[in-house]
Amino acid sequence: MNKERLALDVMGGDNAPRAILGGAMLAVQDSFHTPMAPERIILVGDEEQLTALxxxxxxxxxxxxxxxxxxxxxxxxxxxxxRGKTDSSIAVAVKAVATGDAGAVISMGNTGALVASATRLMGTLAGVKRPGIAVTFDLDKKPLTVLDMGANTAPKPDHLVQYALMGSIYAREGLGCEVPRVALLNIGEESSKGPELLREAHASMGTVPIDFVGNIEGNALFDGQADVVVSDGFTGNVVLKLLEGFSSFLLGLCQKELQQHGVDWAPEALTNMKQRIDYSEYGGALLLGVQGVVVVGHGRSDERAVANALVLAARQLDLGVNESIVKGIAQAGAAPGA
Amino acid sequence: MNKERLALDVMGGDNAPRAILGGAMLAVQDSFHTPMAPERIILVGDEEQLTALxxxxxxxxxxxxxxxxxxxxxxxxxxxxxRGKTDSSIAVAVKAVATGDAGAVISMGNTGALVASATRLMGTLAGVKRPGIAVTFDLDKKPLTVLDMGANTAPKPDHLVQYALMGSIYAREGLGCEVPRVALLNIGEESSKGPELLREAHASMGTVPIDFVGNIEGNALFDGQADVVVSDGFTGNVVLKLLEGFSSFLLGLCQKELQQHGVDWAPEALTNMKQRIDYSEYGGALLLGVQGVVVVGHGRSDERAVANALVLAARQLDLGVNESIVKGIAQAGAAPGA
Incomplete structure (x- = not known):
């Protein structure tokens, strides 16, 4: 029993198992930016394949x-x-956390399966109604956290209010933002705009201790007006995938246009750009609100992304972000007007 | 009475009235790409200001x-x-179409006001349940039309099915795409994915004569897999604004990165890039499904965008896109299984 350990699903993801194992190897190298002890990592997967690799x-x-x-x-x-694949690498890794054998699970595999099994087997944190997926983007060196990115595609207003609180606590404890400004993703700035879900959530934001700055529209997301943006899981998931596809499209177009104008595109610049908008540079997304740390990695993760995912998980455990969330939710529940 | 005429709201938009009038002047110049006769344009606004300008x-x-x-x-x-501003430039321009004095209205002003008054005063086309805003993006010279971009933020499944049909007819008649491939914006490719609204709409797509290619996720939007993408108006509006904000952010980042690597960014390339993703290059968005042509211009439209909006409106009238939509909806209604 060691709750500081990280259970890594070696079989999930487009480049599994090789890149996943490679990520673990990278994370324990002295030359890595924040190397960890190999004893901290549990590799979960086909033993024969793993031994050979x-x-x-x-x-x-x-x-x-x-x-x-x-x-x-x-x-x-x-x-x-x-049901069915109860001895799958996701199931075994999640159970390692559920039984206290590890504190965190990291998978680059099926997101829905990871979210469902973590929610069910690990359980939610005290007071949490629904877990949410938080993704952090690196915008000009200022992190922007957006949640929920798809765990809960039919949320209720009070779920969104809890996401606002959990996101705010994560931005403060996990990302070092002293007073995170929290906004609600909507199609107008006024509190009267948008569907009933968002109007009700807007009206209830005062019940939790956050710096709520109101609604934000898609075009202002990158203007640095908020540190945490709350969205329903359906819209959040569309946004997440859209940004991914659009940035590839736009950077490709950029390269072509520049070449046509006789400008050589510096390959390092392109790499840099992609890193700035690729959330796997932060190691992946976090499922906030469950009893344990869950890192939802991108299917396309390479060794570097996997190593970063391990660092992200370890940081969550070391910083005690979940303990802060439990405390924050208990305090909000006890607050007048809650 | 001349249904070929275009009623232009000169008072709406960030740069009104000067840029709007400038756009009309540009559209009638011989040097413009598709010049039109000045007699075709009705300027709607404050007469004193207009006369002076x-x-x-x-x-x-x-x-x-x-x-x-x-x-x-x-x-x-x-x-x-x-109610209240019944003698506003939007109201007068919309009424010009409603009374048959003009065939199209073009405004860069308040989108909600334009959509609501056009829907109410002009009425919907025969058989159309709800109008939808269609935006066309120029992706590598291949137009992609997305609708609804915000006219109907709480649609029913049959509204989405009609958007699919109207979008398909528009892509064929208005954009020259022979067999438009129509997709549904969702968070998974399988028909079982996403909220009930989208699952039901997916199941009913077979009732209209379109080439339905299934669900599409945000990351595939720019891959050329579909010519028309159907979305609920809330998500569509978030997407529209997100793309706008994100492309500015990304191009700014590009420029900075390239400069840091000693590469001079060619200003023409930047302009070119912006045009490729800016829907005002297509003149604006179209409100499909109303009795008349409605062009919803971008608030930030400059003279060029206004001139393009006039061209877009004229093209819709000349091509008889609305007549094709009425015919298409009547045929779909008479089809077996509809």
Whole structure:
């Protein structure tokens, strides 16, 4: 039993298992930006494959290996780790946290399956109504956290209010933003704008201790007017994927246009740009509100992204972000008018 | 009575009235890409101001001027042209179409007010349940039309099915796409994904004669997999504004990064890029489904955008897109299974 340990799903993701294991190897190298002890990492997956890959990589530096006989595929339903594939790498990794054998789970696999099994098997934090996925973008060195990015596609107003509180606490404790400004993603700035869900959530934001700055529209998201933006999970998920596709499209167009005008595009600049808007540079998304740390990595994660995901998970545990959330929600519940 | 005429709201938009009048002047110049006769344009606004501006510009080349004593401001409610500001430039321009004095209305002013008054005063096309705002983006010379971008923020499944049909007809008749591929904006490719609204709309797409290619996610929007993308108005509006803000942010970042790497950014390339993603290059958005042509221009429209908006409106009238929509909806209604 060691709640500081990180259970890494080695079988999930487009580049699994090789890039996932590679990420673990990278995270324990002295040359890595914040190296960790290999004993902190549990590799969860097919033992035979893992043993072969570890040998190929020059031996196991000290990881624990936990065997999982199955793999949740991208086309599997969210319930797969709970029903049917109960010995999948996601299920085994989540159970490691649920039983207290680890404090965090990291997977680049099926997001829905990870969210559903973590919510069910680990349980929600005291007072939390629904967990939410928080994604942090690096905007000109100023992090912007948006949640929910898809855990809860039919939220109620009080879910959004809790996301605002959890996001604010995360921005403060996890990202060092002293007084996070929290906004609600909507189609107009006035409190009367948008669907009933958002109008009701807007009206209730005063019940939690946050610096609520009102509604924000899509075009202002990147203007630095807010540190935390709250959205329903459907819109949040569309936004997340849209930004990903649009940035690739736009950077490709940029490159073409510049070439046509005889300007050589510096490849480092392109790499830099992509990193600025790629949330996997932050290691992935966090599922906030569950009993344990859950990092939802991008399916396309490479070794660097996996190593960053391990760092993100370790930081959440070390900083005690979940403890702060529990305290914050208890205080909000006890506040007058709550 | 001349249904070929275009009623231009000269008082709406950030740069009104000067840039709006400038746009009309540009549209009738021989050097313009598709010049039109000044007699085709009705300028709607404060007569005194307009007369002064026309004199300043060297005289009225032949526009009709219709006086409107009021202006709908951006902060006014959508009902302003219907109640209270009934002599506003939006109200007068919309009434010109409603009475048959013109065939199209073009405004860069308050979108909600334009949509509400056009829907109410002009009425919907036969069989159309709810009008929708269609925006066309120029993606690598291949137009992508997305609707609804905000006319209907709480649609029903059959509204989305009609948007699919209207969008398909518009892409074919208005943009020359022979067999438009129509997709539904959702958070998963499978028909079982997303909220009930989208699942039901997906199931009913077979009742209209379109080439329905299924759900599309945000990241694939720019991959050329669809020519028409259908969305609920809330998500569509968030997407529209997000793309606007994000492209400015990203291009600014690009410029900075390139400079840091000693690469001079060619200003023409930047201008080119902005044009590729700026829907006002297509003249603005279209409100599809009303009895008449309605062009919803961007508030920030400059002279060029206004001139393009006039061209867009004229094209819709000349091509008879509305007649095709009425025919298409009647046929779909008579189709088996509809």
């Amino acid at each position: 570890l040998e190929e990589a020059g031996g196991n530096p000290g990881f624990e290996v936990q065997h999982a006989s199955e793999v949740v595929e991208m086309c599997d339903p969210p319930t797969a780790p709970l | 026309l004199e300043e510009a060297g005289g009225n080349p032949g526009f009709e001027v219709q006086h409107a004593s009021e202006v709908v401001e951006m902060c006014d409610p959508p009902t302003a042209p219907l």
